[in-house]
Amino acid sequence: MPDVPGLGLVKGLGVTLKTMLKPAVTVQYPHVKEAPAPRARGVIALKEENCTVCMLCARSCPDWCIYIEGHKTKAPPRRAGGKPRTVQLLDRFDIDYALCMYCGICVEVCPFDALFWSPEFEYSEPRIADLLHDKDKLGEWFETVPDYVPYESGSEVKVKKVPR
Amino acid sequence: MIPVLAELAYWQQSALKVVGVLAAVLVPAGAFVQLFLFKMVSHLQSRLGPMEAGPHGSLQALAEITKFIQKEDIVPARADRFVFKMAPFIVFVTVPLIYFAVPWGPDALFSNIDAGVFYVLAVSSVSVIGVLIAGWASANKYSLMGAIRAAGQLIAYELPMVLAVVGVVIQAGTMNLQGIVVMQAEGEIFGFDAIGNPFFLTQLVGFVVFLIAMQAELTQTPFDMPVAESELVTGYMTEYSGLRFLLFFLAEFAAVGAFGAVASTLWLGGWYLPGLDIDANYMNLVGPAILFGKILFIAFLVFWVRFTYPRFREDQLQAFAWKWLIPISLVNIVATGVFKVVF
């Protein structure tokens, strides 16, 4: 608390003057772009080969913004002389980013490592309908998925690997 | 150059003077808006401000002015139309009137008024009427509150302003603004005349009181209760948009320049810098530049304080004027009188 009357006013002026003489902190987007953290939740990427159409992500989405359609087909047996296996293949896997709230529940519950987070965020569209990303577009986002970062000391979690 | 201008007929001279004073009003206003409102405040707040319009955002003021001019003319349905439209002009017209009296060089004046100080103080109070009728005619509760607060504040702070100036007048012995500049240029401090006798050394108390009263007359924070943004939106200017708002806006910034010019002339030595020849002809070109520099300095102080402090409450504001500023300036006058007689 200032003892001299008026000292607080002078100190306040000093703070603003000091800030004026230091360079501004603004980053001039879009001329200069800052890279977000690797774990930043920008967009969800899909690795189609791993998806078994189990529908867990679509069921656990709070907004119900994932639309999945698939069909069953027979795949060749693993070993020669075995039975053909029944696998499910994707027909349609759409995520509606107009509804998505970027919570990450779908990525977390997927048991087969088919969904990943990517820090890309510059995909705004003039038309809302274009915000529905189909499975080809989601597969394109997979290129931008970064590797998982190592953990702090004292952690017992193992670093997972992104299946490239 | 000046003898050529003296050959023109009176009406031609007056026309030139009107154009000149409008330029003198608008150029500082635009410069202040660009420099201080956009760039200085941004750096004070640790950000860059406008950067897109022109290199480093230097054309932003031009862009803003153009934007205001092309807006729709809206008058509220229940407003008093004639009064509503008249208010911005009343506020705007006082500013060129003040600039008329300020000397810019030994011969570069718009007019040499003998009672210059008296004229400036009288004319600067006309804007109070404009503010009052703007708030009343808007038919808006917030505007009305802002206008009433403004009226009380502006009238209350006239007094410290006048009393602070009286000290200068006593010391200079003249009310003529050109005479005051000459007195500061040729005076001496206890026999030491290298830098003349700028009045801010002896009249420091008056200078500070004038600066504070000026901040209040311009309704800048910490005295911006009439325009308290977080309560009254924009106070008496709430219902104005487009060209009318532009007039209020320009009047505010041009008034910063006008009062800054008066303060520079009365305390900082006006268009004269020690070391220069007071009667030379080139001073008619250099003088305005020097005065503009001093106006920039005073405007910097005004905006620096504006963007740092919170605002006073209306009754605290009035108490500050009546209980502190007026007694201090009265004491200043008495002390000046005593010193003038004794020394």
Added chain:
Amino acid sequence: MTITERDRHYVSTTLSEARVNLEIETDGMTLNLGPQHPATHGTLRIIVKLDGEQVVACEVGAGYMHRGYEKLCEVRTYPQVTTLINRIDWLSHFANEVPFILAAEQLMGIEAPPRAQYIRTIFHEMARLGNITLFLGEMGLQLGAMTATFYAFRDREHVLNLLEAVTGGRFHPNFDRIGGLKDDLPKGWVDECHAVMKKIRGFCDEMEDLVMGNEIFQVRTRGIGIIPKHIALSYGLTGANARASGVDLDLRRDDKDIAMAWKHADFKVWTHPDGDSFARYWVRLQEVRESTYIIDQLLDGLPAGPIMAKVPRIIKVPAGEAYVQTENPLGWMGFYVVSKGDLGPFRVKIRTASFNNTSVIPWVCRGLYVPDVITVLASLYFILGDIDR
């Protein structure tokens, strides 16, 4: 101006016994502060009846932002509810998830491992930093000093960047899970966090010079909106508002059973006897500094270990009821969870701090001038999402 014993006595006896009769028709003006107004933090409507510039009577109209959280929670599973409740008090992001997760863990009878508890507490304190630094700058804005707000946003960015490095979201971390946390800290985060704590302390010093030490600010806030101790208790004020009225109440220190790591940190609970707007600002400034010290201590004592307890893949919380409240940045936030053994809760009742904090506004605003009403609103510091849910 100092608060004398006489002022406090007058406020606590005479003013608190006065009754306000809204049916008396005076010639005064009725002013609507809001719902769209720069002074209210969101869509809050305050109806004041004025006599000149003095408030004769005041009423609060909340509910413009009601989003139906309690109903939404009835039809969602536990992970989905965690995602939603981030958004109740959107400035103290992580702190909203904590009481709900703790209530669910109480029903399941499990406790998060120590490392998870420490990190949860660290994030809870960081939510406090993010929230209250904004308040410190924004109260200056309400009073006219707009520069302080920009400094607050600039220094708050560091806290948000830290949060993004761990959780992926700056504003809605969605990081708490029943049994622990979603993921562990990335490498180098602890050192970064220590550096940011130093920056926040520097910011507090700056705010002390720029806002709190400013004579104009003090003249505007000292003695304005005094809430005496018994009024604060009877209206249910919690958090910094109560502590500024002299009520020594802090759940972080008082609640010994809660499964968080506050008991491992040594910190001081700041109170102020005056109960005026200045006291509320002062208490929050000290609390921000104290939070940085708490985070530093917890980071130094971070135990190694797992981040998640053994929980089944699909979580079904057994039937029962549990109520957990925590000391959130705005006050006490409590979740009363009723479960019938399903995938999601049967009923959730949310006790939010701002709802009770704003109930005192009609009492406090009598006899104040309009600018003082703004000061009091700013100093009580509510978030609309917290009031209306």
